[in-house]
Amino acid sequence: MKAAVIVFPGSNCDRDIQVALRQSMGSEPQMVWHKDADFDDVDLICLPGGFSYGDYLRCGAMSAKSPVMKEVVARANKGVPVLGICNGFQILTECGLVPGALMRNSNLKFVCRDLHLKVERNDTVFTKQYQAGQNIRIPVAHHDGNYFVDSEGLKALEDNGQVAFRYSAKDGSVSEASNPNGSLNNIAGVYNTKGNVLGMMPHPERLCEDVLGGTDGRPMFDSLVAALS
Amino acid sequence: MKARIHVTLKNGVLDPQGKAIEHTLGSLGFDGVNEARQGKFIELDIAETDEAKARETVTAMCEKLLANTVIENYSIDLEQ
Numbered sequence: 001m002k003a004a005v006i007v008f009p010g011s012n013c014d015r016d017i018q019v020a021l022r023q024s025m026g027s028e029p030q031m032v033w034h035k036d037a038d039f040d041d042v043d044l045i046c047l048p049g050g051f052s053y054g055d056y057l058r059c060g061a062m063s064a065k066s067p068v069m070k071e072v073v074a075r076a077n078k079g080v081p082v083l084g085i086c087n088g089f090q091i092l093t094e095c096g097l098v099p100g101a102l103m104r105n106s107n108l109k110f111v112c113r114d115l116h117l118k119v120e121r122n123d124t125v126f127t128k129q130y131q132a133g134q135n136i137r138i139p140v141a142h143h144d145g146n147y148f149v150d151s152e153g154l155k156a157l158e159d160n161g162q163v164a165f166r167y168s169a170k171d172g173s174v175s176e177a178s179n180p181n182g183s184l185n186n187i188a189g190v191y192n193t194k195g196n197v198l199g200m201m202p203h204p205e206r207l208c209e210d211v212l213g214g215t216d217g218r219p220m221f222d223s224l225v226a227a228l229s
Numbered sequence: 230m231k232a233r234i235h236v237t238l239k240n241g242v243l244d245p246q247g248k249a250i251e252h253t254l255g256s257l258g259f260d261g262v263n264e265a266r267q268g269k270f271i272e273l274d275i276a277e278t279d280e281a282k283a284r285e286t287v288t289a290m291c292e293k294l295l296a297n298t299v300i301e302n303y304s305i306d307l308e309q
Contacts, residue, residue, distance in 0.1 A: 057269075057294070057295070058297055061294065061297070065293075065294060093299070094297065099299075100299065101297055101299040101300045103242070103243075103245075103300060104245055104246055105245070106243065106245050107245070108245050108246065108249055146245075148242060148243075148299075148300055149299070150241075150299075182243070182245070
């Protein structure tokens with residue numbers, strides 16, 4: 001399996017994804033600078049978290065127009081799996097690969113802590129090594145993670161099974177009390193209609209080794225390696 | 230030509246920053262403030278003298294970059 005991690009000016013989780021991928025793949029992912037639109041054919045493209053272009057105008061707005069993203073969109077439309085985490089999710093919404101938008105957290109606070117997620121489905125390349133309905137612990141760190149989509153779009157997401165993860169409580173229940181940022185229907189991550197693009201605010205790459213306090217993020221990378229090797 | 234662009238959240242999109250502004254104005258004693266909405270103001274100097282063409286160009290700028298039309302509306306004022 002070959003993977004690429006796109007690096008934008010202001011990305012700061014690119015190395016974390018690199019380490020997580022290296023551990024699961026047993027080989028080196030390719031780090032691709034955002035100006036290099038002609039990178040190798042790969043089986044997986046990752047858009048990392050961070051503050052690309054200083055979050056100017058809107059989070060992810062500038063990166064979505066960078067040279068490499070035209071190529072990422074073209075490859076995603078051909079079926080190449082794309083994983084966008086945190087700022088990567090914001091970039092995916094800004095370039096239209098997944099629906100909706102990420103707005104300022106409803107309580108206006110930057111939220112930075114471990115919380116729980118309910119895995120909605122385990123029949124995608126990203127989640128095969130989780131159980132459907134499994135409750136996992138994953139860190140979040142964001143100021144603009146309040147997922148919004150209009151009511152028609154929300155119905156379509158729910159009807160098509162495009163919700164990937166929901167913010168939940170430790171006991172697995174999903175309610176307003178377990179919603180850290182005001183996201184509609186507690187949505188923490190969404191797929192495109194084909195299921196080959198996943199955008200999510202939480203950071204699975206930050207919890208892939210015991211030494212970091214947990215491994216609930218690792219099955220995502222192991223799932224991708226198993227599906228794409 | 231100067232183009233002045235206002236980008237605002239669509240009706241029905243919750244604006245937590247607007248709410249915080251409204252609340253703080255209330256706590257400062259400014260009563261009767263409702264529906265505070267925060268937006269963006271962008272000013273551009275563009276090398277186009279024809280107003281119709283300028284409007285077309287700035288509309289394309291708004292659609293492609295300046296506004297996220299999932300959540301935002303925009304309005305354009307032009308001045309020679």
